Amino acid sequence: MAKADTGGNTGLRKGRFAPYGLLSPGIIWLLLFFLVPVAMLAKASLSTKPSRFAEPVFSWDFSNYSTALSQYSDEFVRSFVYAGIATVLAILIGYPLAYWIATSGGRWKNFLIGLVVVPFFTSYLIRTIAWTSILQDDGPVVALYRLLPWVGADGRILATPMAVVGGLTYNFLSFMILPIYVSLEKIDFRLTDAAADLGSPPFRAFRKVIFPLSLPGVFAGSLLVFIPAAGDYLNARYLGSPQTSMIGTVVQNKFLVQFDYPQAAALSLVLMVIITALVLIYSKFLGTEGLAV
């Protein structure tokens, strides 16, 4: 875009700043609502509190970080394992669905995509709590579940890791389906015909042609599922047990019950750093040049 104003034309030169002008709302937004809060979080994470209810005082106190890592490593590991499983499950469930809508949806496409969004009409909290009714120990779902050969008569779904991962998958599934659908939707499916003409069996055509073309969607979807899932605490709170608590649970408790802002801030920053690292590794691995990460 900057190539045009090498001509020395004053009119064009004036326009040199236009892109920045256009960008400014976004930049101001980022500054105000991302960089400033992160800086405040970083400051809080290096503070100490003289007494429990006093304001934290900045003191280069790195012990918050060592405690965060040593004391809550279980919760961190659990958060990433649960979020990872939920992401994989969301791909396994969401990809075929998006594929089917994109290829066979016909004139119902918009309607079907609308249906994917329908759960958002109800609040996230209500949807999560609804599962506690569906999966209640006396309910029909658990009665069926108990018929499985490896489940005992006192088997249960709620208050298990399975329920937490299930809740995460359910709650964030739409964020996987939509981007995958968008990337599949723009693919010219005559490519599969071309592949068939050249002697490729359908699955091979999918694997070699369609799937790689849809990777940006899978990548975007994975981020949209993994990042919020790793920091989530509602699913662990309502569907889990004390043994399934995630890092979000700890942060929530540190902020709202114990007023340990420095420790909570340190935990949040560690979470951010780990997520960023994982995302960078993932983007390298998937090699999606379309997305500037």
Next chain:
Amino acid sequence: MAKRVTRRDFITRTGLAVGGLAIAPSILAACGGSDSSSSAGGGEGGGDLAFDNWTLYIDKPYDDLYGAGGTLDEFQKSTGTKIAYTENYNDNNEYFAKIQPLLSKGEPIGPTIIAPTFWMAGRLLGLDWLDKLPLDKIPNAKNLITNLQKPPSDPTGEFSLPWQSGMAGIAYNQSVTGRELRSVADLWDPAFKGKIGMLTEMRDTIGLIAMSEGIDLAKPEFDRFQPAFAKLDEQVKNGQIRQFTGNDYVDDLEQGNYAACIGWSGDVVQLSKSNPNIKFVVPESGGTLWFDTMVLPKGASQEKIDAAAKWMNYVYDPVNAARITETVQYISPVQGVQDELRKRGADASALADSQLLFPDATTLANLQTWGTLDEAQEQLFDEEFARISGA
């Protein structure tokens, strides 16, 4: 052939739809106009005083807070004082987190009266964030039950007055347990593995367990409570305890997810009406007795404080107190409510005979109230409790 939706169209439309969804509630809310409820800190405006209380804690005729014949309506009619009543007090710690930044800077929070549980009232008093009550303008305070007049959380009795009182004990679903429960030890019966619930309210959970270990609650010190924490830790680790919850334990109990749990008397009284299998018992080793208070956070004008005094005086009249008790079914702090309920007859007089609303001397002797925890001690208790409960 169906029209292809381009990527741009799709994003625009989805964006519009999602944006619309996001904005709709606020537009609707804006159209709602003079809704009297508002968030904490916004309770000012409106009446001569504002009271921010817990939910389901006052009578609501016709499901309307200000319905004709209700306490709020009668109060406004008989005193000419306007009250803005809100129900945003949901959790002691959460509420504290909301008001702490304001009160620590000496700024008013909005509501004239708030309803912290006694220990939280003690904390606010210790931080010097409460105004003195104009007791000379609340003559009916003489009607209060004696042991609630100068409680340990407010030794001079000048800063807090009780709203309602209740007990924590064992709530159980007999269709799941198949037997009656009597003690905290019954909760650790291996037959109920994974079906036992605890409250996130530290004082009730640890209090009940501590009493079962023979530890008294009057002068709590962290070291002496180690056996109680150890017991809780053991029962979490071996999977006996399924979950720690707030008031939502009520659903788990009804749905059979819990065989038994620690619960609050008033809730269980209300539940057992529709489900007689749900029972409440004060364990043999003892239950906790708690009370919620009315306090004046600093920063209200003298007019508002005077209006607040009118309200407190009003609700300590046994006739008005009985009207509230009939609905909320907790222990009233006001003497004479029992007689008033008998006078009302029918359902109300049945309540007058309930041990859970009017505990007799034997029941009361089996209940303990927590002594005050100083800041450092409370932090130790909270941290250990959070660690064990997986938070």
